Amino acid sequence: MTKINSNYQKLQAGYLFPEIGKRVRAFAAANPAAKIIRLGIGDVVLPLPAPVLEAMHAAVDELGKPESFKGYGPEQGYDFLLQPISEHFKSQGADVAPDEIFVSDGSKCDTANIQEIFAVDNVIAVTDPVYPVYVDTNVMAGRTGEAANGRYGKLVYMPTTAENGFDPEIPKGPSPGSHVDLIYLCSPNNPTGAVMPRSSLEKWVAYAKATEAIILFDAAYEAFITEPGMVHSIYEIPGAREVAIEFHSLSKTAGFTGTRCAYTVVPKDLKARNDKGEQVAVHSLWNRRQTTKFNGVSYPIQKAAAAVFTPAGAKAIRENIEYYMENARIIREGLRAAGYTVYGGINAPYIWLKVPGNSTSWNFFDKLLNEAQVVGTPGSGFGSCGEGYFRLSAFGFRENVLEAVERIKSRVKP
Amino acid sequence: MTKINSNYQKLQAGYLFPEIGKRVRAFAAANPAAKIIRLGIGDVVLPLPAPVLEAMHAAVDELGKPESFKGYGPEQGYDFLLQPISEHFKSQGADVAPDEIFVSDGSKCDTANIQEIFAVDNVIAVTDPVYPVYVDTNVMAGRTGEAANGRYGKLVYMPTTAENGFDPEIPKGPSPGSHVDLIYLCSPNNPTGAVMPRSSLEKWVAYAKATEAIILFDAAYEAFITEPGMVHSIYEIPGAREVAIEFHSLSKTAGFTGTRCAYTVVPKDLKARNDKGEQVAVHSLWNRRQTTKFNGVSYPIQKAAAAVFTPAGAKAIRENIEYYMENARIIREGLRAAGYTVYGGINAPYIWLKVPGNSTSWNFFDKLLNEAQVVGTPGSGFGSCGEGYFRLSAFGFRENVLEAVERIKSRVKP
Structure with a gap:
């Protein structure tokens, strides 16, 4: 009789990103006209530069x-x-x-x-x-x-x-x-x-x-x-x-x-x-x-x-990194100007913000999705000390980042 | 104090292919003019076909x-x-x-x-x-x-x-x-x-x-x-x-x-x-x-x-497989004609031959390398029941396979 590695059954079922996907899909189905901006999963968007493609x-x-x-x-x-x-x-x-x-x-x-x-x-x-x-x-x-x-x-x-x-x-x-x-x-x-x-x-x-x-x-x-x-x-x-x-x-x-x-x-x-x-x-x-x-x-x-x-590859890669870090600056300074308490975003492509009031990370996730159509990542998904925090990723196209920040500033006051 | 996974220390030290590499390098160093034909490691030689490259x-x-x-x-x-x-x-x-x-x-x-x-x-x-x-x-x-x-x-x-x-x-x-x-x-x-x-x-x-x-x-x-x-x-x-x-x-x-x-x-x-x-x-x-x-x-x-x-990819791949299986036929029939007992080579790119006499797999490896400059894989490297057997791979260029078989036939009588 073959036995499984029962340690797998200790794993918590609800993995973070599938749950995010589920909520976003539900919102999109209910609001087909909404333009959703995703700053959740940290996935890059800029194409590979020429020296890398040539190689x-x-x-x-x-x-x-x-x-x-x-x-x-x-x-x-x-x-x-x-x-x-x-x-x-x-x-x-x-x-x-x-x-x-x-x-x-x-x-x-x-x-x-x-x-x-x-x-x-x-x-x-x-x-x-x-x-x-x-x-x-x-x-x-x-x-x-x-x-x-x-x-x-x-x-x-x-x-x-x-x-x-x-x-x-x-x-x-x-x-x-x-x-x-x-x-x-x-x-x-x-x-x-x-x-x-x-x-x-x-x-x-x-x-x-x-x-x-x-x-x-x-x-x-x-x-x-x-x-x-x-x-x-x-x-x-x-x-x-x-x-x-x-x-x-x-x-x-x-x-x-x-x-x-x-x-x-x-x-x-x-x-x-x-x-x-x-x-x-x-x-x-x-x-x-x-x-x-x-x-x-x-x-x-x-x-x-x-x-x-x-040298050519390193230069091209550096330009892409600077693009993302400019996004990070826009998010960080925009949210700070709007009254949010924000961390990170200076030496990393992630902005870690304090959820306003006594709200939970997932409540803020829902609020941001519903009111600004912006997707981020609830801090509690990274551990219990992440509760009350929220992650925004700087990996996105500039126009989307600018729009996301404007929407949050105008619609989701801290 | 960090402890290693001590099971790793149960692993037998002498892994097959490094030992083959060592013996081949020693032979090549002692016989710099020798043209060694490698039918040991099962590695392909034909380039990727056009449909795959295009994709x-x-x-x-x-x-x-x-x-x-x-x-x-x-x-x-x-x-x-x-x-x-x-x-x-x-x-x-x-x-x-x-x-x-x-x-x-x-x-x-x-x-x-x-x-x-x-x-x-x-x-x-x-x-x-x-x-x-x-x-x-x-x-x-x-x-x-x-x-x-x-x-x-x-x-x-x-x-x-x-x-x-x-x-x-x-x-x-x-x-x-x-x-x-x-x-x-x-x-x-x-x-x-x-x-x-x-x-x-x-x-x-x-x-x-x-x-x-x-x-x-x-x-x-x-x-x-x-x-x-x-x-x-x-x-x-x-x-x-x-x-x-x-x-x-x-x-x-x-x-x-x-x-x-x-x-x-x-x-x-x-x-x-x-x-x-x-x-x-x-x-x-x-x-x-x-x-x-x-x-x-x-x-x-x-x-x-x-x-x-x-369809185009499958056809190209089939041609390469047929090329290798023709190699397999050449090895199998050539060695059989020379008096060897051979298995495989009909539905697989490997020929498994019985080492002649009471010799060991590694002795036959050395004999083949020294007398025919052909590299194969000792059967004992795959387990104790592989002792007395020897593997030849059909992955090689045709001219090398033909030459390897001719050398074995003329120089390494069973």
Whole structure:
């Protein structure tokens, strides 16, 4: 008799985005003439720039000729992509070698799969609010208890709210219930838009080193940082190579949400313990995971990704990022002028606003949809500390962003 | 203190293809003038055909315009690909609906990931010899004991050799040590090249139904079947929708080893039990797994894949398959004429030959490399019942295949 992985049944049924879709569809059906503006799911809208398209076309041509056809490539990615990524890290003051980089088809996949190489009895720490994939994949793996009041048993939640400047506190020490093993941090943060200060990251690295914890650092939005002096890669922090894995994605950076390419860094200095207490290189575990369960990213996609790191590609990508960050400025300043309390939007493409009054995130969602036909994301969907907050994404066409802000200002007073 | 998944340390260190690579590199270094012909790793060589290239170019162009740009797609794949795949199944007499198909970036990934949705205490059955990914991913998940003499504890190995016509026997019954829960079958088989007879598959389906086992059916090579009446999809067998998951790949079928696209069928009729003994739809588990841990296949790659199912695409793909199967015929008949005992090569792109005398697979590997400069794959690399066998792949350019056969005939007498 085949038994299922019953941990799946602990997962909360109502996933955020399907519920949003359901409510939007219902509203659209009842109001067929309404022009709905979607600033909910963080999906890019600008087309891929010319240098990226040219590289992809050239690679497709290569696949059409016997002398340049490509079969299986290295699971970790081609050198023509690993080299420029490594150089990009070095230009940011992060020491990352090409053979410490693993190219993949998405940071969602990598942040989801990384937990496999660690034991089931590690204690997991996540911020609250949090990107749901970190939590759900640990539920599936059996690292949590049952769900109650929007939280899973055994998981350590670190509140990340306006009260602490959206900067999670370090667990108090190695006493039971406070020590953690695997720590998911995301900076710039989805959904709050906050960047973790260098001084905080230094404390996290010191904590991880002292307690042999590992930081899983999601830097998917680092390219959206506009303020100088902010940390783009955790490897800028001395000692981080011994305690951190870092995730990067071209999804938002280069408009690759439908094209699919990402990369993850596992430094060779990173160690964890086996069940005999011996130290083991985490790099070799992830390499074994990827070579056994993955076959590398499509050749033309890797060629397109490499074009992002050329001068022409980097310039084009930068222009797109600036377009989105101008959207972010328009949303942030427009809502602030209208009397809203807003966070984020300076170093991240997300605006995290405080829901006015004592209303809930979902009530504000309905109000915004009904009164302004603008779709956002209820903060409570990211965790119980997200209740009372609301996320707006800067990924949209300018005219829609301008109109959405005007509608909110005129129709949805705080 | 972070602990690793110590199951990884049970994995046998010497993976097959790295060891082959090492020996070939050593030979090449010692014999720089030698022309080595590689019929080892099953990697395609023919370029992608025109209809596939055209579809991919057109999709890349779409990504360059705001009105046709594509961001996140459905994790399960686009309808434009699911529909023709479903129709292809129906043309083969297999009832598979579009929403039972999950498009992915590889069958290696899917056959590796599928075990996640099942409990750790299921009993796993694999053939011997076997595609190593089925075994290794279950080792990683903790479903096996330690390795000894080339086999892992707790795994049920089903010998698949010339003695039983390469057709594995069904476990004797539900008594301890004989019943199995998850059964990996691969037909046409990698490495033996054998196709499971319809009558055997009927028995397997009946067994699975009677014992509530699930068959994980790898049909990656079904397009290489040349004999009429053979089973291309397990869903041709009545009742299979209630007991089987099926894996398909465009890697070999359409030359996509470097382009990456595959698909897996999870019928809605398939159920398994949770820890309370209740029946649960496996389709919803796999859907949850894919939507949480995967973000869909790159848009231009899905467009290229859809072109494989057009009349022009199918014709071009068929020509490539026939080219490889003519290679297979040349190898099979050439070696047979030279006095070798050979299997496979009629309905699969692999020739499985009996190593002459009492020599081992690795000794024959060295002999073939030294005396004919031909690289194959030692059968023992696929399991202990593969000892004494040797795999040659039909994926190569005709002139190399002809030369390899001539060299073996003239220099490596059985």
